[in-house]
Amino acid sequence: MAVTIKDVARKANVSISTVSRVINDSKPVSDEIRQRVLKVIEELGYTPNPVARSLVMKKSQLIGVIVPNISNYFIGEMLNGVEEIGKMYNYDILLCNSYGELEQELKYLSLLKSKQVEGIIFMTWNLKKEHKEFLEKIDIPVVMINRNTSDINIPSVCIDHFGAAYEMTNYLINKGHKKIALIRTGIGNDAFGVDQYKGYTKALKEHNIEIDESLIKNGDFKLEKAYDSVVEMIKNNNLPTAIFATSDYMAIGAMNALIDNGFKVPDDVSVVGFNDIKLASMYRPKLTTIKQPIYDIGAVAIRIIIKKIKGEEEDKTLFVLPHELIERDSCRSLV
Amino acid sequence: MAVTIKDVARKANVSISTVSRVINDSKPVSDEIRQRVLKVIEELGYTPNPVARSLVMKKSQLIGVIVPNISNYFIGEMLNGVEEIGKMYNYDILLCNSYGELEQELKYLSLLKSKQVEGIIFMTWNLKKEHKEFLEKIDIPVVMINRNTSDINIPSVCIDHFGAAYEMTNYLINKGHKKIALIRTGIGNDAFGVDQYKGYTKALKEHNIEIDESLIKNGDFKLEKAYDSVVEMIKNNNLPTAIFATSDYMAIGAMNALIDNGFKVPDDVSVVGFNDIKLASMYRPKLTTIKQPIYDIGAVAIRIIIKKIKGEEEDKTLFVLPHELIERDSCRSLV
DNA sequence: TTGTAAGCGTTATCAG
DNA sequence: CTGATAACGCTTACAA
Numbered sequence A, B: 001m002a003v004t005i006k007d008v009a010r011k012a013n014v015s016i017s018t019v020s021r022v023i024n025d026s027k028p029v030s031d032e033i034r035q036r037v038l039k040v041i042e043e044l045g046y047t048p049n050p051v052a053r054s055l056v057m058k059k060s061q062l063i064g065v066i067v068p069n070i071s072n073y074f075i076g077e078m079l080n081g082v083e084e085i086g087k088m089y090n091y092d093i094l095l096c097n098s099y100g101e102l103e104q105e106l107k108y109l110s111l112l113k114s115k116q117v118e119g120i121i122f123m124t125w126n127l128k129k130e131h132k133e134f135l136e137k138i139d140i141p142v143v144m145i146n147r148n149t150s151d152i153n154i155p156s157v158c159i160d161h162f163g164a165a166y167e168m169t170n171y172l173i174n175k176g177h178k179k180i181a182l183i184r185t186g187i188g189n190d191a192f193g194v195d196q197y198k199g200y201t202k203a204l205k206e207h208n209i210e211i212d213e214s215l216i217k218n219g220d221f222k223l224e225k226a227y228d229s230v231v232e233m234i235k236n237n238n239l240p241t242a243i244f245a246t247s248d249y250m251a252i253g254a255m256n257a258l259i260d261n262g263f264k265v266p267d268d269v270s271v272v273g274f275n276d277i278k279l280a281s282m283y284r285p286k287l288t289t290i291k292q293p294i295y296d297i298g299a300v301a302i303r304i305i306i307k308k309i310k311g312e313e314e315d316k317t318l319f320v321l322p323h324e325l326i327e328r329d330s331c332r333s334l335v
Numbered sequence C: 001t002t003g004t005a006a007g008c009g010t011t012a013t014c015a016g
Numbered sequence D: 001c002t003g004a005t006a007a008c009g010c011t012t013a014c015a016a
Helices: A005-012 A016-024 A031-044 A050-057 A073-088 A102-114 A129-137 A161-174 A193-206 A223-235 A248-260 A294-309 B005-012 B016-024 B031-044 B050-057 B073-088 B102-114 B129-137 B161-174 B193-206 B223-235 B248-260 B294-309
Strands: A062-067 A092-097 A119-122 A142-145 A156-159 A180-184 A216-218 A242-245 A270-272 A289-291 A318-321 A324-326 B062-067 B092-097 B119-122 B142-145 B156-159 B180-184 B216-218 B242-245 B270-272 B289-291 B318-321 B324-326
Touching (some): A005 A016, A005 A031, A050 B050, A062 A102, A073 A092, A073 B073, A073 B092, A092 A102, A102 A119, A119 A294, A142 A294, A156 A161, A161 A180, A161 A193, A161 A270, A180 A193, A223 A248, A242 A248, A248 A270, A294 A318, B005 B016, B062 B102, B073 B092, B073 B294, B092 B102, B119 B294, B156 B161, B161 B193, B161 B270, B161 B289, B216 B223, B223 B248
Parallel strands (some): A062 A092, A142 A156, A156 A318, A180 A242, B062 B092, B062 B119, B119 B142, B156 B318
Antiparallel strands (some): A289 A324, B289 B324
């Protein structure tokens, strides 16, 4: 059996309260006794039982994280940020993988609550009504990642998707592209797909380029659908000079479709992405893309949680981090 | 305040033990009372406090996982397996990211123990003496991933690296390659790099191909070093007809070096990898590689832990899962 | 079948 | 400054 506070107290000839005091520095203890207790603790190799501690303090030092898929670079890197900052503040991460399924997500949300986690970082592809209902009455801090949560009172950390898409589209236009396809994601209001779309159309309009609906495709963050969309464009003889995919995976899918059909990137068609996952610089040609500060997104998310736990209320609901356009080799200049 | 077992007992007009019995099915309870209690539980929305439960049961329902880096496909996918099976058995995952640093790993190992986790899945790039000392005296189940643990008494789940490398080398030879470079990893005894090396040399010897040390490079799982190794080969005019990299990332690094220097894969040089990470089929040309059952590795690892927790001793120490050679487009036949 | 009461290892309150 | 002692919410002998 592990050694408990009692063992220490007995061996040091003091009461357990005294031991508790020295391990917590909570109340003054005479130096002599403190030393004695410390020595016994050392000898016995005593470590306080965090479970017992949690029970009385009603704190678990646990933060729950729900993600749709761990083996995804964006999510993994965000998790790195969460984990590192969490550990700095002595919080552990309880990991839940929802596979993006509503039912799982709801289940985990209540599971985490029942596990007494002190906060939840919740990442989902689609923020549904059911989520919102739950989130609105939950009494522990929750923060979301890259969702538009302005209608519910949940903080969210993200980048300026509108601005980023606007910037990227302008970049393309400045390179002489006029026929620019958009493979986008997140049609829902909670997602930033709509903001990206607005950024794209705004840039186009400002340059008097007409919006061609046949060049706007819906994707799902993954390669396959983007691949198929491009194959379709090829079949329809409706290839643009540039493709803007709002996720790097989709951009890769687009490039693969092009390459597999004998086109060259960027010589025949330019392709740009969004996120700057590791892969973006590993693929050939290296992908021009929008860099999201992924690690920082995770770090900021958990910082918000910790602040809320400490009772420091933040009134902001959207935490917007800076992005950056990373110019690499997948876009060709037409001018 | 959350509702407790007492509240339920009071409202249902029974003792707390009775409530405990119905929620645990531990002892017979008359049907009438059971219904009554269940109803109250429902009404009050009661969920047992797992912290209190852990305290008395001395079980946390927590399994600690230490990995060197979350944003890595292999690790993420393994984690998917761990998480999914863990949840099936009602275990939660406490995630620790060590960045592969010895000190962090040691810290987490004891942290997890003090957190009363019931088992630990420990993944590291290098299994050092310090780890072994710790692991030898720890009294909770630990399992490792892809390490050769035959000298300590810790189970490890892996594939047959010797066989896989042998198979791949033979594949290359059968395609007519004779000048085959090896970019390998894990020189230590705990790692399977040595086994892979043996598989490679065995195949070569069996075909009377002399081993050319100038074609054997040490890598570190990452792209950069492999990239540099290949650049060096190019500079030295010592390019083989095929490169076997023992990680897909390194294979990509090798291909990038080739492509960036004007060579074509596989037309000029063939490249094959190891692991079959997602990227392997996303890159162009698609990478021929050895597929490790990554998800299953995680799943098996946690199953072993759970079995050990239940006291079902396993005497095996190496759990070898099947691998598969996946033939794609990065290798050309010379015959 | 049900209830009483003794823990589990801490922290916190209140006397001394 | 120090020590009893009552919680925290739950499980589990032991009694009834």
